[in-house]
Amino acid sequence: MTQKTLTTWIMATRPQFFTVIILPIVLGTAIAWHSQKVFLPFYFCLSLLAGILIHAGINVLNDYFDHLNKSDEFNETPLTPFAGGSRMIQKGIFSAAEIYRYGILLLIMAVSIGLFLIWARGLALLWIGLIGVLSGYFYSAPPFSFQSRGLGEILVGLNFGILAVLGAYYVQTQTLTLVAVIAALPLAILVAAILYINEFPDYAADKEAGKNTLIVRLGKVRARSIYTLLIGLCFIVIVLGVIYNSLPLFSLLSLLALPLGWFAIKTLYACYDKSTALIPAIKNTIMLHTLVSVLLILAFVIK
Template structure:
């Protein structure tokens, strides 16, 4: 598989383009989809729809993921995992390479990441003032998870809690988006958002196979690093099974509209990715197609679930 060229300073002479690219904008679609699911849940539940609030919520979510992406690059540069990663599949694994390739310094990435997080705090305070004070709990939880995922002293991913962090973080986006429209908590966004959050978690999970050697050397001991390859490869299939079992249960118990089962059309993508991982887990450089299928499964699932909620109001 031909990989895209890694970034160099010559590619990003324009400071705006450089800082924008450092956020890894192509991957912000994960937060975008989590927001869309939250908005669809609120619409389906009959909440009075506020378009300006929806747009600020979307900005809030995108800034949050951008900040997490940048800070993760910074902390992975500190612990050395990205610098020694020779099995990476760019642009999916091994970080943005901005620090390693001299595009930005560690200090620039650190300052930019915390500036983005400050922007998240401002947007969150505005949303909280316009909706309800309880939104603060969602915002604080999201900020803590995003920072503590890779930052010392917590380094939650290194402690085997990375998958839980990703699932909780993206579920918080869906719940928070619904909260802003509904102005209160409800079970619906938790129920609808969990399968998507699990599929996003699988993107983290499969990305850790190409990074496994470097992460292990740097002490970044997530489950893919802790378990033998032959055991770790089954984790992906388990997460897929949990996601679609929950979706089916939600529809059967009438927690979700029956049309939500249309999201099962994304399942073949996950199955194909799982098969490729089972076959090539020990040859991580051959997992590029499986990673793309994982992203496709996320986006197809989220799109179909959102449409089902919107159209079955």
Template sequence: YFDHKKGADREDRLGPDRAVALGWVKPKSMLIATLISLGLSCIVGLFLIQYGGWELIFVGLAIAVFALAYSAGPYPLAYHGLGDVCVLLFYGVVPVVFTYYVQANTFTVGALLAGLGLGFVAINILVVNNYRDYDADKLSNKQTTIVKYGKAFGLAFYIFNALAGMLFFIAVTELYDVYAILAYSLAFIWIALFILVYRKLTSLEGKALNAVLASTAKMVFLFAVLLSVLIVFCKQ
């Protein structure tokens, strides 16, 4: 809804279909649905208080505020090059650390490392999205990091995030005393698949990059699965 109102989502967009941009749903209806969904999410989240304490209300409020502030308000974060930071925090650190906290009632370095690793890898979904929409974002003055620093930066950023994710992957390996052959075998599998996806990113353009977007999302899921396997089969 908010991207459509700002002119960032048009009928000629290269990404997956957007209901409002294509006229399938009226803007007002989408806004109402968005607020209802956000409200229901907050209500469901209240049930976690019995496990994690009233402090979780502040976490829930922060998530709700940033969900809206990402593309709404007087200073939409996605339009000022801060979308990547939001992904790192709210697709990585916050969900991992606080999911662990709700179940164990404690914070650990391991949960933080795992959250950072997942967060950096998840940023690449946004990188592909912004790389594909580079020209359209420039026209709508959406100052993503790739609009600010160029498409070459986007390709380098994609590699950086993967390497950062792997560094935290190895850090978790060391922290939990995982069998080395298992850890490095899983890391090799992920890196090999990442290289294949990266080659597609550098060779495709326009709507064809939607396939890379999907593959990148799958790489994030695979990273989470492999990280879970590491922790389950640690020596401790």
């Protein structure tokens, strides 16, 4: 094994994706400020830390289970910074056992913070956290391996969209609201789109490993239309949310992000079978999630 540095341990968690958990937590906190003028910095920081640790743990464990089912070993397509996992096991930087222990440790740290928040803020967080941790672990772990059943996008949207926003809102207010769920939907859809487009470069390896993601089930050509549907649905939800007074009027500013989605769709249709050529579309999808999230946060803060 090669010598491990702090940077190595951090990179094993795939931090380039952490915005997808940070932004929904900030959004839930912004909604709490918008509706009840509440902001508790200490609990916000704990929520953020717990969310990042859960995400990091799930990413690390996903690498472990993808090593077990050999989907990462089968992956011979040119690797991108976004697809194919961290490759820490494949490069010999960590053993499989070290990766598993590291992932479990990260989850234990997250659960420890979560238990404190449950004690301090309320029992509803128990159910939000329990669903998040268990579905995150079994996202790739047998016997359920939800990603191999074509359910990965739904679970990712639930955990990194609805549950993250609702949980952050509850930590601040000790109440639940439908507004938080509606505001979370665009983020849930876009984080599902990030996972979805990242599965295109992994298609051959996933298929060989029996990892039957939606892309594997549909085939690359047919699967492109689902991505288009996800991008369109995100903006439809925002417009309807404003029309029915569930979202602030300023939420319409998020429509400024539409060109990012259009470019990503065009790139996917043209380059769906070329992993490196898909990198701009993957980057645009991440940027789209970030921009829409930030604009929704601002819409709740500035009104």
